[in-house]
Amino acid sequence: MGLRLLFVFICIGFTAQAQFWTENASGFPLTNTGLSKIHIVDDNVAWATGYDGVNPNVNVQRFTTTSDGGATWTAGTIDVGDANLGISNISGVSATTAYVAIYPRLAGQQGGIWQTTDTGATWTRQTGAAFNSASSFANIVHYFNVNDGVAIGDPAGGFWEIYVTTNGGTNYTRMPSANIPAPLTNEVGYLAQYTHLGDHIWFTTSAGRVYHSTDKGVNWSVFQSPLSDFGGTNLSGDITFSTPNKGMIQDNSGNLFITQNAGSTWNAVNISGTGFPYGGAIAYIPNTSRIVSTGGDTTFAGTAYSRDDGITWINVSTDQHVDVAFFDEDTGYSGGFSTISTLDGVYVYTDNVLSTYDQLAIDGFSIYPNPSSEFINILSNQPVEKVEIYDINGRLLMEISNTSFINVTDLQSGIYFIQVNSDSTITTQQLIKN
Template identity: 30%
Template sequence: MRTLSKTLTVPLYAVALVALTVPVAAAAPRPAPADLEWSVQTVDADQSFRGLDAVDRDTAWVTGASLSGGPAKVYRTGDAGATWQDVSPPGRTGLNFRDVEAEDDRTASVLAIGEGEASRIYRTTDGGATWTETFRNTEPTAFYNCMDFYPGGKQGLAVSDPVDGRFRVLATADGGRSWQVLPDAGMPDSTGEANFSASGDCLTVSGRDAWFGSGGARSRIFHSTDRGLTWTATDSGIPAGEAAGVFGLAFANPNQGVAVGGDFAAPANGVDATSTTRDGDSWSSAGDLTHLGEDAAYLRRSTVVVGESGAVGGSSVSTDGGRTWTRFSDVGFHTLDCTRDGSCWAAGGRGRVGTL
């Protein structure tokens, strides 16, 4: 539903959460809420960041849209956020970069969202010095919201709001150099549903599996085990509504995952805003938040959730698999990513970037 995707344009905060002082190890202690505190800097006050991909503790990419009608931009850091480079592709005025998926500090794909030809994908292999447009949507009613790549970076998917009553899925098998629309025979009827392009993580991949969330008429989680050809849909446990449903997904492995969401019409109400799975298929309502959840990530043995809508936002952590959540900050963000080396980054609006 285009109206849902278009309404998510409120100013955001951008924050990068970098390495904790505890050495990274399989049995590293969980971070205590008292240890978590945001420190903020401004990268570009005209940009509202919603796309984020962290490669490691030093390298991250963020993408956004102009708050004043100017060009959308892409920024990259290679020094843990001390400095950021504008590595944007040309011809970006009027575009809205909502997702970025990076293979390393050189190779990344960026998704622009919107109806018709506003939905595009750009790819760089030289750190943003040059870009190639690898996909431009030609279906007037399609509206692509988010994308992700399978391990190895060759195969990937992007998902659009329903076309003729079924979610539309785009696929690549060559690392994002080219994309093809998949047949929709294996997609359940999705009439009245939509994706939320709140964080770039409405679709996510773990192992050989892919999931995406929906809202609107129903709040469901769609699951594919065959590279996007067929999907099963399960109730998410997060309430549905015109501006409510699943906003973001994260997986520790193909069986253990968390879905977060809420209602942009009532952003201070985080009741039933999280759901968890232990088998990758069935979902159960988990602990309540005190703010909506737009994105989530696993940090060692803990789970972090962030969200913001207007003046209402917050950041929360769970150390018990999502059963309970502790709000450790009133500062809210829209997108979040944690890396294997124990660093976490979050990004949002008003051009702000920070560290923990």
């Protein structure tokens, strides 16, 4: 009961916030152009694609990019020589260079990977990522840096069509079937349905499975998720990872599932409090317990954030958001819809509620590192008199007095709650034990 009361106190403390999003002009010249498939290169550079927000079946070949942290965006056309080819996603490596995955929408078309080195003025097909069989369908391109990239397509010839490059796409090598667990019958991937962190990359499938590579796409493993399909008519989902081990799935009803072992097993998140996530996109702030959920469906639209791995949520808006991506606790974007090219269409994160500093200011203390495998430090505004560590069932496991340095080595991997007693203040935060 004490923990629940503390959660309510924390939620109340968040009711007065600075502006979470600031809406800027996406640069798209046509009204009702949606912005999605955001890829953040660094704290200044990001790229995204556009789509028809009224009729998504209308093919759109547009991109937009920023090089000043989202203050201004420049839009352009992705000219690949065939206006009927579809844009799967975009991946940038600098303010001038980016790659797009292209898929066939009509019989006889050939997709693949195209590159620009002049901020989208021209696009050139990279022939090494062939995608030239009758069943080839490029879903994803992702570059980890200026040299190392991976292109991921549906199964072709009996195994997943995945190409890896180490020289910026001058040459690609298709990964052999021995490196990739075999697809199930009729299993396919989805456009831009993936997440990445460092050298790690994950993509999702129509069978509800999650493929994972730890080495930039060379070798793969696969795990079954709690979902039966990541892109079905009635059931779909999005995936994000905070660390190489800790990740989360959100389905289109806002249900959450967390993993602490890179996707091998998943557990449902029991959401408490009055806030809730949305069923659209979801993104962790890397290496934290903070996460943002957005919704683009008109009946389930908005933004919410959690600071404790999805257990409690703060709802901050009811605007439509069709995508979300965060580079760190200061840099994040979400897609909107343009009405005037000089007015709106992209949301830029301008708050500080996701920062470690804000956690100290609001709760009175912060924990680092979190997640942790051995020791934690407690940074507090007041002298720490007593620290209590509870499991998720509310059972007291540890009680430590007059110290801010705690050994948690003996705790099993999982989620815990740390209650800090400082003078007359009692506050609680979540700890992830690796």
